Amino acid sequence: MVCNMTVTKVVEIPLVTTEVPIGPQHPALHEPLLLKVYADGEEVVKVEVNTGYNHRGVEKLCEKNTFYRDIFIAGRVCGICNTVHANCYVRALEYLLDIKPNNRARYLRVLAMELERIHSHMIINAIMAEIVGFETLFMQIMLDRERVMKAKEILTGNRVLGDYMMIGGVRRDIDEVKRARIRDLLVKLKPRIEFYKKVFEEDETIIKRLVEVGLLKPVDVTSHSLVGPVARGSGVRIDSRASDKYDAYDEIPFNVITRTEGDSWARMMVRWDETLEALNMCLYILEKLPADGNPVPDEKRLPRVIPQGESYARVEAQRGELTYYVMSDGKSTYPYRVKIRTPSFNNIINSAFMYVGLSLADVPVALTSLDPCISCMERVIVIDLEKNTKYKLTLKELAGGRV
Amino acid sequence: MSSKRDLFSKYAVKVDLVKPKRTVFIIRPENVRPLFKDLIEQHGYESFYISTIVGTDLPGEGKIRLDYYVVLLPEEETIVVRTYLDRNNPVIDTLVDIVPGVFNGECETHDLLGIFFRGNPYLKRGFFVSLDIAEKGIYPLRKDSGV
Numbered sequence: 416m417v418c419n420m421t422v423t424k425v426v427e428i429p430l431v432t433t434e435v436p437i438g439p440q441h442p443a444l445h446e447p448l449l450l451k452v453y454a455d456g457e458e459v460v461k462v463e464v465n466t467g468y469n470h471r472g473v474e475k476l477c478e479k480n481t482f483y484r485d486i487f488i489a490g491r492v493c494g495i496c497n498t499v500h501a502n503c504y505v506r507a508l509e510y511l512l513d514i515k516p517n518n519r520a521r522y523l524r525v526l527a528m529e530l531e532r533i534h535s536h537m538i539i540n541a542i543m544a545e546i547v548g549f550e551t552l553f554m555q556i557m558l559d560r561e562r563v564m565k566a567k568e569i570l571t572g573n574r575v576l577g578d579y580m581m582i583g584g585v586r587r588d589i590d591e592v593k594r595a596r597i598r599d600l601l602v603k604l605k606p607r608i609e610f611y612k613k614v615f616e617e618d619e620t621i622i623k624r625l626v627e628v629g630l631l632k633p634v635d636v637t638s639h640s641l642v643g644p645v646a647r648g649s650g651v652r653i654d655s656r657a658s659d660k661y662d663a664y665d666e667i668p669f670n671v672i673t674r675t676e677g678d679s680w681a682r683m684m685v686r687w688d689e690t691l692e693a694l695n696m697c698l699y700i701l702e703k704l705p706a707d708g709n710p711v712p713d714e715k716r717l718p719r720v721i722p723q724g725e726s727y728a729r730v731e732a733q734r735g736e737l738t739y740y741v742m743s744d745g746k747s748t749y750p751y752r753v754k755i756r757t758p759s760f761n762n763i764i765n766s767a768f769m770y771v772g773l774s775l776a777d778v779p780v781a782l783t784s785l786d787p788c789i790s791c792m793e794r795v796i797v798i799d800l801e802k803n804t805k806y807k808l809t810l811k812e813l814a815g816g817r818v
Numbered sequence: 819m820s821s822k823r824d825l826f827s828k829y830a831v832k833v834d835l836v837k838p839k840r841t842v843f844i845i846r847p848e849n850v851r852p853l854f855k856d857l858i859e860q861h862g863y864e865s866f867y868i869s870t871i872v873g874t875d876l877p878g879e880g881k882i883r884l885d886y887y888v889v890l891l892p893e894e895e896t897i898v899v900r901t902y903l904d905r906n907n908p909v910i911d912t913l914v915d916i917v918p919g920v921f922n923g924e925c926e927t928h929d930l931l932g933i934f935f936r937g938n939p940y941l942k943r944g945f946f947v948s949l950d951i952a953e954k955g956i957y958p959l960r961k962d963s964g965v
Contacts, residue, residue: 636867727836
């Protein structure tokens with residue numbers, strides 16, 4: 416029999432699609448999030464991001480607590496970037512109150528936030544080293560990161576949760592001894608950061624695993640609302656420190672780091688360069704710290720009722736633009752509405768398109784370059800479309816090449 | 819080609835301010851989608867991004883206020899597109915097919931406040947809210963939700 420049909424298009428349908436659930440609970444996962452990765456062989460064909468595992472209702476909680484208690488709630492939205500959260504919320508209140516802290520307080524705020532940027536960028540670079548199998552580098556970076564944690568402890572009184580921000584200023588001042596100790600820690604840290612940056616620039620394994628993985632074009636960045644080092648790694652210059660010039664960012668010199676490669680490597684290199692910039696900013700602050708009065712406001716004299724109105728504050732957190740919207744009805748000591756938009760909310764949920772076409776092994780690298788962290792999969796579910804059946808594989812079976 | 823701000827002014831029925839100096843363009847709900855379509859056609863995707871969507875329940879007025887915080891690039895100026903929806907039937911056309919960056923904001927606002935974004939196929943309860951609350955039909959950020 417002769418077939419007269421002409422083939423105009425060939426559609427390749429994968430016979431077996433593997434669903435690889437990454438998360439929501441995973442030893443190397445920063446945030447409880449589920450990435451459902453669908454793979455055709457080794458190639459990722461689709462990714463779904465499932466959320467809701469850690470929704471604590473913080474916005475509602477803020478409505479049920481006073482403006483002042485909310486400063487401490489905001490600081491607990493995230494451990495790694497707690498001072499930027501508190502700073503953003505406090506500035507939103509200051510906009511409503513028309514209060515401006517003195518210069519010393521503004522400089523100290525920037526010092527706390529930039530110390531936080533240093534340790535946050537160090538930890539994600541360390542995790543990236545671990546993800547690509549370079550565990551020694553992970554250990555080394557984490558060891559050096561302790562210097563920043565110590566510096567933050569000297570400044571705020573705590574290594575992690577600083578609770579440093581207050582309306583009209585900060586909650587602790589520093590004396591000459593503390594200034595010298597923080598400076599000493601940072602001066603010792605600087606050559607280590609330069610060394611790690613060089614490792615990321617030159618190490619063959621890191622380059623092979625990161626370069627051209629998870630490419631993002633500038634148009635993808637803006638259309639999907641991606642922010643922070645993810646945007647800057649694709650050449651999109653978004654940095655609210657430079658545009659909004661809040662606190663002392665209008666006086667402290669710094670460069671906005673951008674790169675044009677748009678891959679995972681570029682995003683990590685942006686972070687290393689920003690770490691060095693942050694370190695230089697901290698040293699500048701410690702040298703030029705103004706002495707125009709007490710940076711610690713008298714909390715008992717601060718107004719309890721915030722005037723009626725709305726404000727919207729932006730801060731450049733380590734992971735990108737973080738925003739707080741605060742609305743006060745002017746009648747009570749409770750906010751009418753608080754809306755928090757974290758950078759990961761955009762960067763992680765809106766970036767599912769980025770993984771398509773990657774190999775499975777590159778998924779953790781691409782995800783980590785966005786600054787959560789997921790290492791490897793624990794198990795997979797195999798969906799056989801021909802037989803319409805599902806079965807699960809353990810990691811051992813997978814390692815044995817059963818797929 | 820009009821400037822970006824002119825485009826927003828064209829659709830605005832009123833202009834307001836959110837501190838500090840964020841211009842608010844209040845527009846009708848049916849004009850939100852045409853506004854962003856014009857913005858993309860005239861200035862391209864790289865001229866802005868939608869930073870966040872803020873929904874606020876205003877039971878006294880019988881409305882839900884919906885704010886799109888837009889960052890204009892490269893000047894990085896934040897402006898607000900504000901619209902009001904009927905609280906009993908809060909429906910607005912989706913932007914997700916023309917601006918994929920609103921995916922998270924629309925899903926969240928739907929889950930927490932019950933706004934229905936017409937044409938968004940990804941809307942679901944349980945995006946953030948735990949399923950036991952979602953199954954009862956409760957929208958936690960509504961003032962009368964009892965949460």
